[in-house]
Amino acid sequence: MKARYVLLTSLFFLVSCNAKPSINDFSIKIDNINITYEGESITTVKKATNLNTLQDLSDFMDYVVFTSKNDEVVYTSITDSFKEKLKEDISYYFRWAGQYGILAHNFIKGYDISKIDENLIGVYGSITQYAFKSYTLNENNIKVLDYTYYYNVLQDDRKNDYTYLDLPLYKSNNGFVNVSNSEELFYALANSYYPIPLNGSTAEKLFDKMIATAYRLVPSLDISEYEKFNNIFNFIINENTYDYDSFNYKDSKHTDYECYFLDGILNNKNAVCDGIVKALVSFLNLFNIEAYHIGAVYNNAGHAYAYIKINDNYYLSCPTSSSSVYKLNNKKYHYHTYSYMLTNYYTSSKTWHYESLCQSQIIDSLKNVTPYDYYSKTKIKIDNQEISLNVKNEEETLLILNKVNKVAKDNNYVMQIELLGDYDIINSAFEKFKDKDSTIKINNGMFNNQKLYTFIFNGGSL
Structure with missing residues (x-):
């Protein structure tokens, strides 16, 4: 689930007639590797038995999807107490066990309770064709x-x-x-x-x-x-x-x-x-x-x-x-x-x-x-001192804003930093920040009764 956008409320940005170069891609560079495995002894995935909880049933469903190449019913044992629960509302348990399963929520297909009086439950499902469509991220x-x-x-x-x-x-x-x-x-x-x-x-x-x-x-x-x-x-x-x-x-x-x-x-x-x-x-x-x-x-x-x-x-x-x-x-x-x-x-x-x-x-x-507390425990080194992202005064705030702004411009990245602190301190420091007119400031809510702000540099004037 995802549906969260932040719309422009109040932002000043610098208008420039000079064309800016394209923003640099910051993706990590990885080597092309091709691993050849030799000598590993292949094992059989362990089947869940004696199921007693909803999670046990979910794990069994995942096992069936992983090991099945077609949709044959696979049975396993259940406890007496879990048998009674399944008899009361099998559709509830099947639905939620499937939802919680890491494979089952996409590929489990059905269940069989014909042997439930023998303390056996059966499910079926297998991995079918998937993941053959995608969208390309738009340039904007x-x-x-x-x-x-x-x-x-x-x-x-x-x-x-x-x-x-x-x-x-x-x-x-x-x-x-x-x-x-x-x-x-x-x-x-x-x-x-x-x-x-x-x-x-x-x-x-x-x-x-x-x-x-x-x-x-x-x-x-x-x-x-x-x-x-x-x-x-x-x-x-x-x-x-x-x-x-x-x-x-x-x-x-x-x-x-x-x-x-x-x-x-x-x-x-x-x-x-x-x-x-x-x-x-x-x-x-x-x-x-x-x-x-x-x-x-x-x-x-x-x-x-x-x-x-x-x-x-x-x-x-x-x-x-x-x-x-x-x-x-x-x-x-x-x-x-x-x-x-x-x-x-x-x-x-x-x-x-x-x-x-x-x-x-x-x-x-x-x-x-x-x-x-990511903000108190994460520190940035600036001028031989370490400053946490939980800023305590205007001086610390400005040091961090200026540091990140410089790195963003030197590397031509659209870069951010998220700071935690007192509302008045952060906003007062931002008013004194020399490049505030080309910096996006976003209210990220609260953490530990303090304000959270994300600052985006080298982006507002694009």
Whole structure:
């Protein structure tokens, strides 16, 4: 689900007769790699048995979709207590288990309860043709680069100091499994199997690209768990856009479109919430960072986001709500907020309330966790001092605004920084900022009872 635009309210921008050069592309540069796997012993995916919860049924549905090549009914055992629940309302359990399934919500087809008195439930479904349509992002869409992503990832052409053999998932997993397409690839990663793509398959191309990207985002396995997550999350929201065209104008069923799958991010850098979250979770799974794709429904609309475990705490993470669109001069600026990066179960947005029973065993932890204070803990080095994004005075605010503005202009990027602080301090500093007339200032709401603002540089005068 995605439908959040910010319209121009009050903005002064510099009018210039001088033509500006085209804005530079800031995409990370990755090597073309072609990994050949040899000697890995292929395992069989473990079948869920003795089902006792809605989540168990959902996991079984995913297993059936992953392993089935046609639509034969596959049965598994259920407990006595779960049998009674299914008898009371099988349609409810089938519907919601399918909704929560990472493969089932697209490909499960039906169920069979003819053997339920024998404590057996059957379901059927398989992966059919999908992801063969896509929209190209129009030229009037401008990707806005956050300064922290530039500083942590893009400014250096870093080389990885490890290979795929050193990846945490390669070294510690539930087994090696063959995969041939993006959905099988996603399922394997989500269930802690290391994927071995079949030669010449779609999965081979996508997985090679994923690992090459991971090498750039995480150049060393020695960086902290949070740093790995932060670099990956920043890649997802900075370099990829929400596919409004496919969401709004699709002319056939949604599974025809790449944007609902890993293909959308890895092929086009353009996806809807489902594809965006699949990419985020899959990259994290490579490093054995616990992460779950969460499917949910609110006001008869579907949405996807993630539950992620960082430094022993479970958080809710929504990369979709972390980006919005600001319209100006027939251009659409895709800008970002970090208030949805690592938050809790009680988070809500203008269009969504994050309530789901998917992975319900984690919900209590999500309710009790304190949202991560990205702004106080993220610091920028300026003139031999470190200043947090939770600014305390006008001087700090101006130092950051001037620093990011200079980097944006020197590199000809449309660049942003998001600051947290007192309303009067930030607005007073912005009035003194020399390039305020060519800078977009966006109100991003509140965090910890302080104001959030995103500033976009090198964009307002375009």
